[in-house]
Amino acid sequence: DCEDTLRYERPDVVLVGVSMEDDGIEKDITKAAKSQDIPVAAIVESWPHNWLTIYGKRDKLLYQQADRIFLVDEFSCDYMVSQGFDRAKLMATGNPAQDDYAALAANRVENRRQARERFMIQQDALVFQWSMALDLDDPEQDRPSHPEWSGFYELDSLVEFLSAIRMANMMRRGVRGIVRQKPTHGFTRVKRLIEHVADGCVSFDNGRDSGIPLLQASDAVFGAATMMVENA
Numbered sequence: 001d002c003e004d005t006l007r008y009e010r011p012d013v014v015l016v017g018v019s020m021e022d023d024g025i026e027k028d029i030t031k032a033a034k035s036q037d038i039p040v041a042a043i044v045e046s047w048p049h050n051w052l053t054i055y056g057k058r059d060k061l062l063y064q065q066a067d068r069i070f071l072v073d074e075f076s077c078d079y080m081v082s083q084g085f086d087r088a089k090l091m092a093t094g095n096p097a098q099d100d101y102a103a104l105a106a107n108r109v110e111n112r113r114q115a116r117e118r119f120m121i122q123q124d125a126l127v128f129q130w131s132m133a134l135d136l137d138d139p140e141q142d143r144p145s146h147p148e149w150s151g152f153y154e155l156d157s158l159v160e161f162l163s164a165i166r167m168a169n170m171m172r173r174g175v176r177g178i179v180r181q182k183p184t185h186g187f188t189r190v191k192r193l194i195e196h197v198a199d200g201c202v203s204f205d206n207g208r209d210s211g212i213p214l215l216q217a218s219d220a221v222f223g224a225a226t227m228m229v230e231n232a
Contacts, residue, residue: 002032013039016066018051018059020147027062034065041068045095047076050225052083060084072098101212108216115210115217119203125174129214130161131223131232132179137186150224158190161222162197169201177202180214180228 002025006014014033016026026042033040042063044051048071052060063069064085070093071077077090104111116123134141134154142154158179165177179194181187183206194202205214211228215221221232 002028003035005029006032006036006038011038013041013067016040016042018042018044018063020055022058027059030062030066039067040065041070042066043070044072044076045097046227047072047079047230048083049079050230052079053225056083104212104216111213111216115213118210119176119178119205121176121203121217122174125176126168126172127176127178127218128161128165129178129180129218129221129223129232130158131221131226131228132158132181132185132190133224133226135182135185136189148225152224154224155193157224158193159197162193162202165202166198169198175201178214178218179204180211181206183208 006029014029016030019026030040030042060083067089069080069085069090071080071090072092072095074092077087077092080090081087113123116125116127121127132154133148133150134146136142136155136158140146141148143149162177162179165175168175177198179190179202181190181204185206187204187206191204194204212231215228215232218232221229223229
């Protein structure tokens with residue numbers, strides 16, 4: 001179907017993205033375009049490190065055939081070169097999702113103060129954040145068969161984090177934790193764990209606009225391979 005579509009449409013260039021599916025349409029259309037000598041451009045919307053770590057064996061040879069690859073920044077380009085990609089094909093274009101970073105960085109001190117006040121955390125406290133990757137309310141996640149499996153159970157790691165914050169707070173007052181959950185994920189199990197393991201010294205957040213200010217309010221950020229950890 002991809003080959004027939006290209007022969008009918010006769011495009012000047014094919015633009016594709018990157019997905020975690022083994023049989024994603026962007027892979028089929030890339031192969032079909034290269035077989036017909038049609039240029040292919042690929043967009044990698046985030047930093048490529050996690051993608052190539054998990055899917056490099058599957059995707060690297062295919063995307064090395066692309067005529068251009070658009071990346072977030074020069075840091076991403078350098079990493080792609082280290083993974084065997086041709087530097088002449090790589091272009092740092094930025095990402096509209098990061099356009100607000102400069103303003104947020106300029107207001108870092110104020111954002112830090114406001115975020116801590118929202119959780120009633122002292123300005124001189126040590127704040128450690130756990131950035132959730134999975135939805136623990138979904139039984140299909142946090143298991144080896146899930147596409148975003150990172151090699152460990154996030155439930156176990158979260159409990160370890162909560163226990164560490166509780167013990168640190170007992171030894172030294174002024175140690176606080178925050179668990180950051182994606183706004184679209186369930187939070188019943190996570191909030192129950194916080195109350196059971198570290199009630200009073202760990203807060204919960206899943207606000208849609210509070211992610212970056214919360215990073216700025218934290219002294220260290222922990223978690224699996226998530227955008228929030230990469231942003232930190």
